[in-house]
Amino acid sequence: MSKVSIIQKTHRESCGLCHTKLKNFGVTIGRTEILRDIDLHIQCGELTALVGPNGAGKTTLLKAILGEIRHTGELSFLDAGDCRRNPVVGYVPQRLDFDPGSPVSVLDLFSACLSSWPVCLVHSRRRRERVSAGLASVQAEHLLDRRLGDLSGGELQRVLLAMALEPNPDLLLLDEPVSGIDVQGKEIFYDLVSNLRKQYDLSIILVSHDWSLVSNHADRIVLLDRTVQRCGTPQEVFSDERILRTYGPAISKDTEQTFLKPRLIHNGGVRA
Amino acid sequence: MMETWYALVNHLLPFAWTQHTFMKNALLAVLLVSPLFAIMGTMVVNNKMAFFSDTIGHSALTGIAIGVLLGFQDPLWIMVIFSVLLALAISVLKTLTNASTDTTIGAVSATMVALGIVILSRGGGFNKFSRFLVGDLLSINPDEVLLLAFTLAGVVILWGVMFNKFLLVSVNPSLAHSRGIPVRLIDTLFCITTAVIVTISIQWVGILIINSLLILPAAAARNISRSMRQYHVASLLITFTSGIAGLLMSYYWSTATGATIVLFAALFYLGTLLVKPRFA
Helix, strand or coil, X not given: CXXXXXXXXXXXXXXXXXXXEEEXXXXXXXXXXXXXXXXXXXXXXXXXXXXXXXCCCHHXXXXXXXXXXXXXXXXXXEECCCCECCCCEEEECCCCCCCCCCCCEHHHHHHHHHCCCCCCCCCCHHHHXXXXXXXXXXXXXXXCXXXXXXXXXXXXXXXXXXXXXXXXXXXEEEECCCXXXXXXXXXXXXXXXXXXXXXXXXXXXXXXXXXXXXXXXXXXXXXXXXEEEEEEXXXXXXXXXHHHHHCHHHHHHHHHHHHHCHHHHHHHCCCC | CHHHHHHHHHHHCCCCHHHCHHHHHHHHHHHHHHHHHHHHHHHHHHCCCHHHHHHHHHHHHHHHHHHHHCCCCCCHHHHHHXXXXXXXXXXXXXXXCCCCXXXXXXXXXXXXHHHXXXXXXXXXXXXXXXXXXXXXXXXXXXXXXXXXXXXXXXXXXXXXXXXXXXXXXXXXXXXXXXXXXXXXXXXXXXXXXXHHHHHHHHHHHCCCCHHHHHHHHHHHHHHCCCCHHHHHHHHHHHHHHHHHXXXXXXXXXXXXXXXXXXXXXHHHHHHHHHHHHHHC
């Protein structure tokens, strides 16, 4: 299924959510301060990439936005008229920890998210078709009746993305969603996500180590290390002397390659 | 109502063993306990809560002891209240301490058994409580059968409303949370349900083996199923078959019914383990 038809499939008005505001945001677990003094303003239709070293608190930030971890400071979701509202948040975790021996099929898990009709009973044809269409949007419709434990890492991530897109989210949180997927899969994934964002005005926060892909697709880069170290367009962030010094040659090499010859990386590069 | 059942059994199953009223009661009890344990057990296994339900079972001893101390003849309600409180305590402990869940539960389990034994063995009178250890399904009376029927109806309704939420929480709490499910509430609700059902069934099944009856059919069904529906159908078939076979054999062999049922369930587990490679 082509990307255009996927987007046509998901009829949708522009979401009411306009921006997500984090003010003086922090997370402390036990006595460890993981994040502090974060001020971020995420506009609708924007793809914000969170980058930073391991242990910088990227996943923690996503979980705090989800409400799974307590935070200090202010987190507000505002619509065009600056009124607070509860957004639909889609979330694709870094890695889904589950019992691989569990007899849960993709159809079971997906329909459990969509309706409250017990999935241990018969699946109605309508629900089957809806799940199948959802999976088709990430080219995974053949996985419908597979057991969750039998999926490969990349297949599982695609199923999780399809689930996060149904119902259509206002805010999509992606935690290294493509870390286990091959180059072609990454391309499909990023193109799909970029298109969704442009079409529907949804905000996306993406955690990634994949500097080259991020600088091609993201509107904004947030470099996180305990707090926001730098925030700006990919060009601004990756040309910042201080960042290059602190985060070493790995970044500069990455960005150089990206800006000079992006096609080469896309066709042949296998990036971590 | 029981008369209809007796007439039905006399008509459909005109065998020697169905001549006794206690066998008719027990058969009805088996037919009610089987689906109850089948659907509870599948979710307990999904949630990796086998140790939790075991602890609730063992702690019934303390529940009985508290009932006896308070001077109740039939301590069932005290036992139920006690096990619900215990289930709540364990789920609070789970969230408060970062220690592994089995450590927390293990500590609670042993303490509760010890406390129960100490109280009940005061003055050397423990023997009269040993019926709780082994359980006696054949002694069930029509009122108790009715209680089981209501419990089953309650669980079926709860499952109808909450099954998907229970399932999502059991697969991955973070994922469930992102779908707007109040994870801790659902988790606690499931713990309480498990506690109530284990405690209600314990005097007929027995403290020592109740957990096997809960876990074995689900574990066996898991070996041969690839979706939630197959899992539940297989689990139901296994509990019904082993329940009826166990009841019959315990009659002919004069053995404890609960334990005989568990042995049949164990046979199913072994059997499915052998054919597992074909389904995996």
